[in-house]
Amino acid sequence: MSESNRQWILKKRPEGAVRDSDIVLETGAIPKPAEGEIVIRTLWLSLDPANRAWMNETPTYMDPVPVGGPMYGLAMGEVVESASDRFSLGDRVVGLGRWAEYAAVPADAFQPLPDMPGIPGRDVFGVFYLVGPTAYFGIHDICEPRAGETVVVSGAAGAVGSIAGQLAKAAGARVIGIAGGEQKCGWVTDNYGIDGAIDYKNEDVGERLDALCPEGVDCFFDNVGGSILDEVLGRMNNFGRVAQCGAISMYNADAPQPGPYNYLNIVVRRIKIQGFIVLDHIDRYPEAYEHMAGLRSQGKLNWKLEEDEGIESLLSAFRKLFSGENAGKMMVRVAA
Amino acid sequence: MSESNRQWILKKRPEGAVRDSDIVLETGAIPKPAEGEIVIRTLWLSLDPANRAWMNETPTYMDPVPVGGPMYGLAMGEVVESASDRFSLGDRVVGLGRWAEYAAVPADAFQPLPDMPGIPGRDVFGVFYLVGPTAYFGIHDICEPRAGETVVVSGAAGAVGSIAGQLAKAAGARVIGIAGGEQKCGWVTDNYGIDGAIDYKNEDVGERLDALCPEGVDCFFDNVGGSILDEVLGRMNNFGRVAQCGAISMYNADAPQPGPYNYLNIVVRRIKIQGFIVLDHIDRYPEAYEHMAGLRSQGKLNWKLEEDEGIESLLSAFRKLFSGENAGKMMVRVAA
Numbered sequence: 001m002s003e004s005n006r007q008w009i010l011k012k013r014p015e016g017a018v019r020d021s022d023i024v025l026e027t028g029a030i031p032k033p034a035e036g037e038i039v040i041r042t043l044w045l046s047l048d049p050a051n052r053a054w055m056n057e058t059p060t061y062m063d064p065v066p067v068g069g070p071m072y073g074l075a076m077g078e079v080v081e082s083a084s085d086r087f088s089l090g091d092r093v094v095g096l097g098r099w100a101e102y103a104a105v106p107a108d109a110f111q112p113l114p115d116m117p118g119i120p121g122r123d124v125f126g127v128f129y130l131v132g133p134t135a136y137f138g139i140h141d142i143c144e145p146r147a148g149e150t151v152v153v154s155g156a157a158g159a160v161g162s163i164a165g166q167l168a169k170a171a172g173a174r175v176i177g178i179a180g181g182e183q184k185c186g187w188v189t190d191n192y193g194i195d196g197a198i199d200y201k202n203e204d205v206g207e208r209l210d211a212l213c214p215e216g217v218d219c220f221f222d223n224v225g226g227s228i229l230d231e232v233l234g235r236m237n238n239f240g241r242v243a244q245c246g247a248i249s250m251y252n253a254d255a256p257q258p259g260p261y262n263y264l265n266i267v268v269r270r271i272k273i274q275g276f277i278v279l280d281h282i283d284r285y286p287e288a289y290e291h292m293a294g295l296r297s298q299g300k301l302n303w304k305l306e307e308d309e310g311i312e313s314l315l316s317a318f319r320k321l322f323s324g325e326n327a328g329k330m331m332v333r334v335a336a
Numbered sequence: 337m338s339e340s341n342r343q344w345i346l347k348k349r350p351e352g353a354v355r356d357s358d359i360v361l362e363t364g365a366i367p368k369p370a371e372g373e374i375v376i377r378t379l380w381l382s383l384d385p386a387n388r389a390w391m392n393e394t395p396t397y398m399d400p401v402p403v404g405g406p407m408y409g410l411a412m413g414e415v416v417e418s419a420s421d422r423f424s425l426g427d428r429v430v431g432l433g434r435w436a437e438y439a440a441v442p443a444d445a446f447q448p449l450p451d452m453p454g455i456p457g458r459d460v461f462g463v464f465y466l467v468g469p470t471a472y473f474g475i476h477d478i479c480e481p482r483a484g485e486t487v488v489v490s491g492a493a494g495a496v497g498s499i500a501g502q503l504a505k506a507a508g509a510r511v512i513g514i515a516g517g518e519q520k521c522g523w524v525t526d527n528y529g530i531d532g533a534i535d536y537k538n539e540d541v542g543e544r545l546d547a548l549c550p551e552g553v554d555c556f557f558d559n560v561g562g563s564i565l566d567e568v569l570g571r572m573n574n575f576g577r578v579a580q581c582g583a584i585s586m587y588n589a590d591a592p593q594p595g596p597y598n599y600l601n602i603v604v605r606r607i608k609i610q611g612f613i614v615l616d617h618i619d620r621y622p623e624a625y626e627h628m629a630g631l632r633s634q635g636k637l638n639w640k641l642e643e644d645e646g647i648e649s650l651l652s653a654f655r656k657l658f659s660g661e662n663a664g665k666m667m668v669r670v671a672a
Contacts, residue, residue, distance in 0.1 A: 053604070060604045061574070061604060061605075061606075225599065225600070238397070244602050244603050245603070246603055247599070247600055247603055250599070250600050256597040257597065257599070257600075258594030258595060258596075258597055258599075259594060259595020259596040259597065259598075259599035260594075260595040260599070261592040261593065261594055261595065262595075263561065263583070263586070263593070263594075263595035263596070264561070264583055264586050264593075265611075266580050266609060266610075266611035267580050267581070267582055267583055267611040267612075267613070268389070268396045268397060268611070268613075269397075269611065270397075270610075270611045270612050270613055270616065271610070271611050272608065272609070272610040272611075273602060273608070273609045273610075274602075274606075274607070274608040274609075275601075275602040275603040275604070275605065275606045275607050275608075276603075276606050277603070277604075277606055280606065
């Protein structure tokens with residue numbers, strides 16, 4: 001066991017895109033657990049667009065990351081010290097960890113890594129732990145696609161979007177994915193079996209939606225917000241449902257962003273838009289796991305992981321989410 | 337029975353506010369019913385903000401009013417000729433009529449005027465026929481206020497808003513109404529028993545919401561859209577519900593209007609926004625009537641009607657909806 005602990009400290013709340021001086025890698029001591037805490041050695045960290053919002057002063061669904069403390073991230077780790085009877089040394093756990101080699105965290109905010117036969121722990125953490133349930137609750141609780149309906153997914157090559165599209169396909173819908181670049185659009189149709197893809201970086205999204213969704217859009221699983229949301233909202237059918245999973249186009253903005261100009265369609269076409277956070281449904285994760293594992297065993301659920309190596313790569317890995325460079329669920333292997 | 341028929345003809349689709357030259361009162365012949373039609377003599381016409389949207393080229397939940405034909409409006413009338421076995425001469429009926437003294441309309445688009453013991457036909461038409469059910473479905477199906485929650489209603493002195501506020505009160509919520517001007521705010525609290533009122537014409541809506549809703553907003557029944565929606569959305573609690581009944585601030589706009597700048601709160605606070613149109617729930621009107629009649633008999637449901645006289649006053653009566661001059665549900669008595 002190492003004697004020092006490298007961790008990324010939030011020095012300053014970023015304005016717009018995160019700068020090198022906002023989050024800095026520093027070396028400190030390995031923390032000791034307070035009563036009820038465990039110390040984990042971080043094995044994997046998950047990079048997610050929502051991490052950006054946690055850096056802001058405005059509270060989200062949890063308190064902001066304190067300035068001067070280590071950045072938060074979803075972590076899979078091994079318990080190396082325990083002041084809680086919830087976990088023992090050597091347990092592999094998942095929960096809200098830190099961008100750090102070691103972190104002292106409340107034991108009751110962690111769960112055991114789920115055991116999924118035939119699926120490596122890395123994939124269980126990367127896909128089943130939060131990403132998959134996020135897609136599941138958005139599609140099944142909010143979008144509720146019926147066979148034959150048209151579902152659009154934005155961020156369709158991304159971690160959550162790629163699962164959401166496949167879940168909608170499995171429910172019998174026709175699915176169109178929106179992604180950035182020719183290569184990602186290829187994954188959407190070829191790897192994830194989605195019916196059509198729109199390359200928002202090189203194509204006119206409105207025109208392509210008209211071409212690919214001639215009967216309009218019944219459900220929209222949206223990770224992006226902004227102008228893509230507006231284009232889809234302009235083409236939704238009566239009684240359409242929008243699962244507002246995220247709005248990555250708005251996270252880095254340093255000026256207020258307008259909502260969709262097609263807002264009035266909400267009334268005229270009786271549209272429902274609903275935001276959700278997967279953490280609210282933690283008691284129902286087993287339902288999501290079971291559904292996904294069933295599809296996986298039928299060959300109907302694929303995913304891609306993009307792994308960077310070493311704690312020093314966290315900030316560059318995080319930035320890939322916003323540049324769109326990552327090729328799948330973005331993860332960093334902090335320790336073997 | 338008169339031999340001529342005065343009717344308001346849509347000459348041109350308005351841009352922005354309706355001009356005198358867009359809709360013109362002309363005199364023609366009394367129409368004859370085609371097979372399946374009835375001819376009604378219009379007794380009352382209802383003026384509603386949604387009428388403005390029907391004048392536009394863009395289809396709403398129904399086809400636009402044809403240019404060159406009479407303007408549409410909700411009507412209570414007496415059947416004077418019938419080519420349908422659904423109604424007989426002398427029946428009093430309600431449905432989508434015309435801004436006309438006489439109109440030939442499809443019989444199956446009309447219903448008998450509901451019989452409500454102790455309530456005059458004019459009030460049944462003005463309040464129970466569509467206004468009341470609109471408030472009822474928005475409050476009970478979408479907002480679902482629980483006892484002790486805070487509900488905000490915009491257009492709170494208006495026809496639908498005044499009923500919505502009272503229904504939320506009856507459900508045990510604390511209710512704050514937003515209305516234009518001191519006099520209307522007085523009605524909101526004094527006539528409709530709402531807990532507090534905000535005068536958006538003379539007060540800072542955000543500051544007043546902070547003062548009157550110190551624990552945030554759980555439900556919003558919105559008739560207005562625009563900046564008022566934005567202020568409320570910025571103060572909604574987790575799992576808040578917005579019934580998007582209308583967006584009168586956007587109807588007259590001749591340039592696209594942005595949606596709310598606080599859109600991202602939909603994700604962060606897991607907010608549901610749902611649009612609805614009362615006509616979708618026509619089979620459940622009796623449920624709404626029964627609920628409202630029960631409250632009325634307990635003295636918990638009040639309303640105000642503003643009646644103008646004569647078919648020539650329709651356009652000026654319609655304009656009052658947008659200037660905010662009307663003192664209650666806006667109606668025109670076309671014939672005695």
